Amino acid sequence: xxHNATGANLINGLITALLADANLFxxxxxxxxxxxxxxxxxxxxxKDCQPRxxxxxxxxxxxxxRYGEVDSISQRWQKxxxxxxxxxxxxxxxxxxxxxxxxxxxxxxxxxFGLSEPDLYLExxxxxxDSIYCPQCGTSLDYQGVYLSHLGDFQCPSCGFHKSQPxxxxxxxxxxxxGVYNKYNTLAAGLVAQQLGINxxxxxxxxxxxxxxxxxxxxxxxxxxxxxxxxxxxxVGLNETIRAVNDxxxxxxxxxxxxxxxxxxxxxxxxxxxxxVDTEPLVASGGTFVVSGDRLYDMALRLQYSxxxxxxxxxxxxxxxxxxxxxxxxxxxxxxxxxxxxxxPPEETLHIIPTYTAMLEVRGILTxxxxx
Numbered sequence: 099x100x101h102n103a104t105g106a107n108l109i110n111g112l113i114t115a116l117l118a119d120a121n122l123f124x125x126x127x128x129x130x131x132x133x134x135x136x137x138x139x140x141x142x143x144x145k146d147c148q149p150r151x152x153x154x155x156x157x158x159x160x161x162x163x164r165y166g167e168v169d170s171i172s173q174r175w176q177k178x179x180x181x182x183x184x185x186x187x188x189x190x191x192x193x194x195x196x197x198x199x200x201x202x203x204x205x206x207x208x209x210x211f212g213l214s215e216p217d218l219y220l221e222x223x224x225x226x227x228d229s230i231y232c233p234q235c236g237t238s239l240d241y242q243g244v245y246l247s248h249l250g251d252f253q254c255p256s257c258g259f260h261k262s263q264p265x266x267x268x269x270x271x272x273x274x275x276x277g278v279y280n281k282y283n284t285l286a287a288g289l290v291a292q293q294l295g296i297n298x299x300x301x302x303x304x305x306x307x308x309x310x311x312x313x314x315x316x317x318x319x320x321x322x323x324x325x326x327x328x329x330x331x332x333x334v335g336l337n338e339t340i341r342a343v344n345d346x347x348x349x350x351x352x353x354x355x356x357x358x359x360x361x362x363x364x365x366x367x368x369x370x371x372x373x374x375v376d377t378e379p380l381v382a383s384g385g386t387f388v389v390s391g392d393r394l395y396d397m398a399l400r401l402q403y404s405x406x407x408x409x410x411x412x413x414x415x416x417x418x419x420x421x422x423x424x425x426x427x428x429x430x431x432x433x434x435x436x437x438x439x440x441x442x443p444p445e446e447t448l449h450i451i452p453t454y455t456a457m458l459e460v461r462g463i464l465t466x467x468x469x470x
Contacts, residue, residue: 100131137171141178148183148186152188154200156199168196172196184414186207187294188204188207189209189211191286194249195230198210210263213268213282215269220246235373244303247337268285283286307431346447354441355448357401358460385434390430390435392427435464
C-alpha cells in the first residue's frame with residue numbers, strides 16, 4: 099500500500115509518495131494508495147485522478163492567508179467531485195453542516211459518519227466556530243448539542259435542512275488514541291473500510307492495535323520520561339488538544355506542557371488564529387507551561403491574557419506555589435525541550451503541542467533524526 103507517511107499532503111508530497119513505490123516506467127508496485135490530500139489542492143488532484151473513495155473529514159478555517167473561508171472550499175470541492183463516476187464512494191462527516199450539505203447535493207455513492215453520543219456535548223459553543231449558519235438558506239442553525247467547534251446535532255428552523263443520517267451509532271465503536279477528534283478519525287476510517295468490503299470485526303481489531311502516526315498523538319519514551327506529541331495548527335485543533343490534555347490533568351497524569359508556535363510557510367504565516375483559541379481552561383487547570391518557537395512571545399502573551407495570576411519565574415528563582423500556572427519562555431527549542439523533560443515527573447506524561455514545522459523540529463530533537 100502506498101501512502102504519504104510523512105504527512106506531506108501538497109502536490110509535491112503526493113507525487114513523492116507515489117514515486118517511492120513506482121518502477122522506472124512509473125507503474126505502481128502496490129495495489130492501493132491511501133493519500134492525505136490538502137483541502138485546497140483536492141480539485142487539482144481530481145483533474146488527473148479518479149479515486150475509488152474520497153473521505154471528507156471536516157472543514158475548518160485553516161491558513162486563511164492562503165485558503166479563505168470554508169464555504170468557498172466546499173464550492174470548489176463540489177465542482178471538482180461532480181464529474182466523477184457515480185460509483186465513487188464519498189464518505190462525509192454528517193456533523194459538519196457544510197459537508198453534510200455538500201453530500202446531499204452529490205450524485206455519487208455518498209455515506210455518512212458522525213457522533214451519536216450526547217454525553218460528549220460541549221457545555222457551550224466555543225469561540226472557534228466556522229459554520230453555524232445554514233449552508234442552504236443562511237439562517238442560524240439550531241443545535242441540540244455541539245461536539246467540537248461547529249460539529250454537532252443540528253437542524254435549520256427555516257428551510258428544514260438537517261444533519262444527514264450516519265451509517266452507524268458511534269457509541270458501538272472503539273476509538274484510536276485520545277480525544278473526541280480521534281473518535282471522528284476512527285469512525286471516518288471505519289466507514290470507508292466497510293464501504294470497501296472489509297469485515298467489521300477486522301476493522302475493530304485494527305483499531306485496538308493502532309499506533310499513532312508521527313506527531314499526531316505519537317508517544318515516545320525519552321530519557322526515562324513519557325512524551326506525547328499533539329500536532330495543533332488551527333483554533334479547532336488546539337481547542338480539542340486542550341480538552342484532551344485537561345482531561346488527563348484531572349486524572350493526575352500530566353502537569354507540564356510544552357507549546358511551540360512557528361509561522362513558516364507550512365504552518366501559515368498568520369498566527370492571529372491563536373486568539374480564537376480558548377486557552378483559558380488550559381491555564382486555569384494549572385501546571386507548568388514551557389513556550390518556544392519562532393513566535394513564542396505571541397503564544398506567551400495569549401497565555402498571559404488567559405489568567406491574571408499566571409506567573410513567570412524571575413532570573414534564578416521560581417516563585418511558584420504549585421497551584422497557579424507557571425510560564426517559562428525559552429527561545430532555544432532544544433533547551434526548551436530539555437527544560438520540559440526535566441520538569442516532568444517520571445510517573446507523568448509530557449505533552450508537547452507544536453505547529454507543523456515545530457513538530458518536525460521537536461521530533462528531530464527527541465529522536466535524533468529528522469523526517470523531512
